[in-house]
Amino acid sequence: MLKILKYSFYDLMRSRWSYVYLAFYLLLGIVLLFLNNDLSKAVITLMNVIIILVPLIGTIFGVMYYYNSKEFTELLLAQPLKRSSIFLGQYLGVALSLSMSLILGLGIPFIFYGLFKSNAIWDFSLLLITGTFLTLIFTALAFNIALSNENKIKGFGYAILLWLLLAVVYDGLFLMTLIMFEDYPLDKLSLVGTMLNPIDLSRTLILLKLDISALLGYTGAVFKQFFGTNFGIIISFITLTAWVLLPVLRIIYKSKKKDF
């Protein structure tokens, strides 16, 4: 698997998309830090980028890579290699190269800005960690979609739909549910609702650093307990890990069943 990961990674490093992605993040980081000159504002913008753009790019790029590397996959399938290692290798290749672009692209401008000397390093690390998680999750979901759909157009359609669903529609439904049942105790429901969507979960994790004062201005013991302690952070990361593992397991399962 590591060998396939290596070749997928090399393959991606050759493709110009990785550089476009890297350049985008570099530019964003530079613009945010050096033209804006305001770290707090930069972190808010970064959060928006991470919870909206990272999943989008992860899904699109994942689906695109799968369809574009069909030949490579076929070549590998003709070799005496385990199927799960072929697809896991490819998946990790994409996910890691995307994560690397994210970490380098945003990290380099921040290091030049003097991140290591500032207090923002933990907040910033949290941003990058959640960004990496989201990349891993959405690339895995993209591979699932691609594995289940031979038709490229259909695959892309589903990928966009998935992103739209988790990034926008879910929150709309969530909001409506909360308003509809406002007469009932809602804190558990809202926590569960957040946990079920990796984008919401990541957003909440970042909010804990950004808007803690607003979040605490609200009554609800469950909420406070969750946000006030490390318990919440640990649960959140466990859930994020589950969100990575489940689609990956499905990749393995699906790849074993599929005919080529």
Add this chain to the structure above:
Amino acid sequence: MKHICYFLIAIFMANLSIAQTKEVCKTCPISSLKDGIKRAKDFDTIIIKKGTYKEHDIVVDKPLTIIGKDYPIIDGELKGEIITIIADNVTVDGLFIINVGTSYTEDYAAIRVRKSKNFIIQNLVLEKLFFGIYIEKSRDGKVFHNKIIGDAVEEYNSGNGIQLWYSKNVEIEHNFVQHVRDGIYLEFSDDCLIKNNVSTLNVRYGLHFMFSNDDTYQDNTFEKNGAGVAVMFSKRIKMYNNIFKKNWGTASYGMLLKEINDAEITGNTFEDNTIGINIEGSNRINYKHNTFTNNGWAIKVKGACYTNKFTENNFLYNSFDIAYNSNVNDNEFDKNYWSNYTGYDLDKNGIGDIPYRPVKLFSYIVNRTPETIILLRSMFIDIIDFSEKVSPVFTPDDLLDNNPKIKKLTW
């Protein structure tokens, strides 16, 4: 005329010779403060040497200057009130007073001033107290540079650090109060000046006004209190250059204004509070040159508030700038800097070309269903906020800052 002058001088000299200094120490002829007071004449000075004096119910009934040398300890052994001043022109300086008795029926204080004038209470350290310094029906005094450290946990069985009741023209300066119920509490007390105090970690409020008019508080710091400052049912209060910080918690705030009229709020800093200022039924207040940073809500307006003016304030990275629970507005926002402003300034006059709308639809939703706060900063919320911005339905449509500043204001 000359004779009269000589006579006066003679009286003055006589007085000087009468005003003596008495020393109190464990091995002295006078070994207790009570004894010292008993033996002292008017305008004498009592110097208390270092040591522990287990006394309570000390009544100062004549004009005296009581000075502690190297912080002698007056230990009330939890038996009740420790020092009560009932004469004018009393000065108490440099004592370490501990163990005030706790009672549910009487407000025992470490030091109480009752119906007196021209008192000075300074350089005291108070610990293990119920009430700290209690000024009752007194006027023209000074409470200066005291340190009050309580151990309050609950509201019902704790007292206030510095309390003024029916008092006038008292200056409270450079005090340090923490872990009591209210750091400083004023009830029916007018024309007082509260300056340069630090009031932190108190169970209820850092500073609390009730039915008190024409007071000024400035250059104080209120940090990590149950709530910063509560100003209630008072008129013409001036609030200058105070810092309200980290007053966190469910429904906690930097400052509460309730039924307040004609106040001036200038140059204050509100940072990291759940709510910066919570305003209820307050009218004709000028907010100028204040800075609101990283609060959950910079300003929360409840109920009818008329003719308040918010000019040239900085609103920086608050989760919500303004929250309203109605859609009528009679308040004015002008020339503020809003970090959330996304407009442009084509004519380069430093003022944004399109007005800023500080009330978001989402803040209205959160008011209604608090749990929805979990969706803060999600894309869906941004979308509905945007649509509300374009055509306001739920939020007051005339609530606008027509001249939003492009750059952060400095004064």
Add this chain to the structure above:
Amino acid sequence: MVTIENLHKKFGKNQVLSGVNLSITNGGIFAVLGPNGSGKTTLIKSVLGMVIPDKGTITVLGNSIKKNSDYRHKIDYLPQIANFPSNLRVKELIKMIKDLRKPTNEDERLIKLFKLEPFLNKKLGNLSGGTKQKVNLVLTFMFDSPLIILDEPTTGLDPISLIRLKDLIHAEKAKGKTIIVTSHIMSFVEEISDEIVFILEGEIYFKGSITELKNKTNQPDFEHAIASILTENHA
């Protein structure tokens, strides 16, 4: 060497294989023939484990292929259409495949044989179909495995290369290997194969030598024999 029992495979509604039974002995060249869409490639891919059968068992060298994929190290497979990652160079591709499977020096001889030296530094996307097929052949024959499966090996090859391919196949056979070939070029099949497996509508229609086939169909030559099977069945 390879035993297939009661193999069924359906793609959607399309029943491709319906109960194939086939046993291929050690040594020799076996040609799998049949009209387009008869299931030749599916049969081969089933053996390779690339297609998962609905029903039936396949054993290769005595091991059921369901248990694990180690048996595939004993197979060299030439895929039908040589699709390679287009931004890879020929040299890199060969190096990569060697890295993925096992080290070998056979590739140098094969590169010389097919005269691929001038193309080694070219990107695969820029190669002609025939050249790609030669690269494909190099990749297949460079590992010395007891079972060789060739899916349409002649596609795009020029006559000289075709001769070299035949020589290569014969040489491998001489080493005692088992070779399974599918092809549409009847002359090629006739020339190299020891035994024919004819698949028709998802079943084995005929298995035996070319002479047996000629006798069975009463046709003087191989091409006509095949044609007669097809016309009989379609009539």
